[in-house]
Amino acid sequence: MTDFQRDLIPEPALRRLPWYLAYVTLLRERGDEFVSSTQISRELKVDASQIAKDLSLLDIRGKTRIGYEVPLLEHKLEEFLGFRRSHRAVVVGAGSLGKALMQDSGLSRYGLNIVAAFDTDPALAGMSYGGIPVYPVGEMTARVKEAGATVGIITVPVEHAQSTADALVEAGVKALWNFTPFRLSANDGVIISNTSIYAHLAVMYNRMESGK
Amino acid sequence: MTDFQRDLIPEPALRRLPWYLAYVTLLRERGDEFVSSTQISRELKVDASQIAKDLSLLDIRGKTRIGYEVPLLEHKLEEFLGFRRSHRAVVVGAGSLGKALMQDSGLSRYGLNIVAAFDTDPALAGMSYGGIPVYPVGEMTARVKEAGATVGIITVPVEHAQSTADALVEAGVKALWNFTPFRLSANDGVIISNTSIYAHLAVMYNRMESGK
Numbered sequence: 001m002t003d004f005q006r007d008l009i010p011e012p013a014l015r016r017l018p019w020y021l022a023y024v025t026l027l028r029e030r031g032d033e034f035v036s037s038t039q040i041s042r043e044l045k046v047d048a049s050q051i052a053k054d055l056s057l058l059d060i061r062g063k064t065r066i067g068y069e070v071p072l073l074e075h076k077l078e079e080f081l082g083f084r085r086s087h088r089a090v091v092v093g094a095g096s097l098g099k100a101l102m103q104d105s106g107l108s109r110y111g112l113n114i115v116a117a118f119d120t121d122p123a124l125a126g127m128s129y130g131g132i133p134v135y136p137v138g139e140m141t142a143r144v145k146e147a148g149a150t151v152g153i154i155t156v157p158v159e160h161a162q163s164t165a166d167a168l169v170e171a172g173v174k175a176l177w178n179f180t181p182f183r184l185s186a187n188d189g190v191i192i193s194n195t196s197i198y199a200h201l202a203v204m205y206n207r208m209e210s211g212k
Numbered sequence: 213m214t215d216f217q218r219d220l221i222p223e224p225a226l227r228r229l230p231w232y233l234a235y236v237t238l239l240r241e242r243g244d245e246f247v248s249s250t251q252i253s254r255e256l257k258v259d260a261s262q263i264a265k266d267l268s269l270l271d272i273r274g275k276t277r278i279g280y281e282v283p284l285l286e287h288k289l290e291e292f293l294g295f296r297r298s299h300r301a302v303v304v305g306a307g308s309l310g311k312a313l314m315q316d317s318g319l320s321r322y323g324l325n326i327v328a329a330f331d332t333d334p335a336l337a338g339m340s341y342g343g344i345p346v347y348p349v350g351e352m353t354a355r356v357k358e359a360g361a362t363v364g365i366i367t368v369p370v371e372h373a374q375s376t377a378d379a380l381v382e383a384g385v386k387a388l389w390n391f392t393p394f395r396l397s398a399n400d401g402v403i404i405s406n407t408s409i410y411a412h413l414a415v416m417y418n419r420m421e422s423g424k
Contacts, residue, residue, distance in 0.1 A: 008419070008422045009418050009422075014414045015411050018393045018408060018411040019393065021393070022370050022392070022394045025370070026370065026371055026394075045395070046395070081414040082417030083413075083414070083417075085417075087417065096311075096316050097312050097316060099308075100308045103308040104308050107413075110410045110413050111417065150420070151416070158234050159238055175416050175419070177413075181234040182234045182238075183234070183235070183258070185257050191416055191420055193415060195407070195409055195412050198318070198319075199226075199227050200407050201293075201319075201324060202226045202227075202229065202293040202295070203226045204387050204403055205295075205297075206226055206294065207387070207403040208299075209294065
């Protein structure tokens with residue numbers, strides 16, 4: 001990767017690009033050589049001009065009437081989305097969700113390398129899940145620094161969310177991936193990504209009730 | 213619950229309300245009796261007038277200078293968000309994420325009652341996780357209908373996402389909760405909620421690279 005400061009890409013584009021990637025990976029697996037934005041548009045129900053605009057963010061050009069080379073497009077998408085670099089991460093809270101993330105081999109394909117987990121339960125210390133060791137939470141600061149982890153994944157009960165976030169930032173992580181429904185606050189320089197699955201439920205229920 | 217057709221609440225409000233709920237639940241657990249929108253605003257860094265506007269969606273009134281009764285506000289938020297009704301759901305794909313969802317006791321507190329799971333792996337049929345049985349995927353249609361499940365949770369590998377969605381809709385579910393990065397399509401009446409955790413990673417990485 002080049003090391004210039006990258007531009008802030010609008011979030012809607014960053015949310016669409018992984019759809020294209022998932023589709024292009026399917027095409028590569030079934031041996032397709034080329035794909036056009038029209039074909040992606042038809043399959044994913046996204047406007048073709050929107051797709052062409054999104055893909056113009058990448059350093060790739062399609063060929064007239066043939067489209068993009070599938071393996072190259074997959075590679076460029078992965079690179080652009082940061083999935084080909086390794087980001088060191090720790091999990092705090094080795095409950096069912098924390099364990100599932102540790103065991104999800106998919107995350108490393110998406111550039112997330114979980115190196116350690118922490119929990120307050122002494123019975124969990126010494127265990128490992130998906131090959132990732134669990135340590136007592138008291139060792140967190142030292143181990144995060146030692147490992148040079150930049151991402152802290154928060155899967156603790158909601159009442160410990162903010163104090164966990166504070167401790168992770170203090171230990172040096174640059175980004176918090178918050179799976180609790182609590183709205184965290186942190187210094188300006190810290191990135192917070194909220195993935196509260198419960199909030200998604202509220203939206204889904206409302207759409208179901210209102211008949212869409 | 214009343215059975216009138218509910219209004220379509222704007223998604224940003226539906227995403228903020230669970231933050232208020234998580235905070236109000238904390239307050240109730242620590243024994244606080246009243247909370248004002250000013251206090252919520254200070255704690256969650258959301259504009260106080262925005263909070264007042266969001267809470268005006270609920271059938272509740274705060275008292276001047278005292279604010280809202282904490283247990284009542286919690287109850288009204290849970291009710292409004294659909295968390296106090298039971299929505300029957302099935303999980304398709306009992307891999308690490310599927311199992312984690314089955315074992316997550318939090319989901320039932322948020323109104324989601326997972327009644328069965330399905331997997332193509334014959335070794336998983338007959339197992340149960342968090343008390344929820346796993347069945348062969350061939351039994352899906354019959355069991356979804358029998359259970360009257362309205363929500364289908366998709367945690368299969370990406371190449372099976374669309375065919376799983378089609379089968380769930382055919383079996384009668386009204387909403388699909390898609391955890392794969394694939395962009396599903398379905399008939400107009402079907403609600404699709406996308407929770408691709410990998411898409412969140414792309415946004416987080418970009419924010420980290422660009423120095424926020």
